[in-house]
Amino acid sequence: MAILTKAIVENSVVVSAIESKDIVNRAIKIHDLSPVAAAAMGRALTMAALMGKEFKNKDDYLTAVIDGKGPLGKITVCADGDGHVKGDIENPAVETAIKSNGHLDVGGAVGCDGTLTVIKNIGLGHPYVGTSRLVSGEIAQDFAYYFADSEQQPCGVTLGVGLNKLRCKSAGGVWVRVMPDCPQEIIDRVETVMYAMDEMSYQFDGSTAEQVIRRFFGEFDLVITESAEVSYKCNCGKRKIDAIVRSLGKDEALQIADEMGFVEVCCHFCGKKYTYDRQAVEKLFK
Ligand SMILES: [Zn+2]
Incomplete structure (x- = not known):
């Protein structure tokens, strides 16, 4: 079971975080994912979970399609307003390449010559569709660029999936959004915190979402606003x-x-x- 926690920082910044190891392990089991496929899909599912929490109604849902034209093919992730996510990937068995820094080459496997499309159904009779180009194929940067470009919402996104052979040992993500009236001094301080947020999978290793939020934003005026469960669940029937x-x-x-x-x-x-x-x-x- 994954737990998502939201907080308000200095009354002007919204922070959402999720510890998503169980979601990633369920995806690995269902889709028989190679390590690089697990990292890419795990990051995308983690982001979908964070976005799904923003819906007002349980029936609202979103689909995000990452089409980077790389070896993994299209990655599709869905989330609803009731704490459920699911996903699909075209080529789950793609062989894993390692970058010179020892990390999985997620960007190379996803590709970055393509688009990220988000379709939101929020009961308006017609879906909201937004598209932006991919920046790196590393998923977090691609979503951050999508929000700025397509939804005019500047934000920071950081996602991580840590693997031990074919199991996910830790995973999670943090999504930071600045409210329109946020003072510049707070924006500068939050940006400094965001720069320090790397190696996300280690941050979530043995830590809850709330602990990760407190680790990074403990120096700020911080109010935890909610915590909720999110799980990998399909609604086919x-x-x-x-x-x-x-x-x-x-x-x-x-x-x-x-x-x-x-x-x-x-x-x-x-x-x-x-x-x-x-x-x-x-x-x-x-
Ligand atoms: Zn199904």
């Missing part, structure tokens, strides 16, 4: 999958059922398999 099988068309679906003995649909987000025999397919098209 028979009704959604029925619609996918129907979209094949009756002839195609029956042909697959006859050739294979059944129609099988596997959910990309959780790996759950739904099977339909010929009789079940016929029933769908009645």
